[in-house]
Amino acid sequence: MHLDLTGYDIIDPITTKITMKHPIDFSIFDSPSGAYGNVTGEVEFTQVPKVGIEVALPGKFCSLKITHLTELDGATLIGLEDVVFDSHAAAAAFAERLESEAGMFCVRYDEL
Secondary structure (H helix, E strand, O other): OOOOOOOOEEEEOOOOEEEEEEEEEEEEEEEOOEEEEEEEEEEEEOOOOOOOOEEEOOOOOOEEEEEEEEEEOOEEEEEEOOEEOOOHHHHHHHHHHHHHHHOOEEEEHHHO
């Protein structure tokens, strides 16, 4: 039996537990109708991503559900549910934390 593990990282050679990094994407809102920005990054998965499962972001301070999967050039882009805050300050603090603690990248729409 041959397993093709191309693109996977074996994190435990004894149990052969594997992970694969996938790009993620979701939006942050600073009110129910005001978009703050868009977040991108990579998350390691130990299971095949499926719509509806929850994904813990790096740093494990937040989990979001997968809303859609998009195949692009042999990679799977993972769309996560949007996050809505009740203020600009709360959205900005969350975006800063994502960048500093989770290694994500946030494009702030007011900076474009």
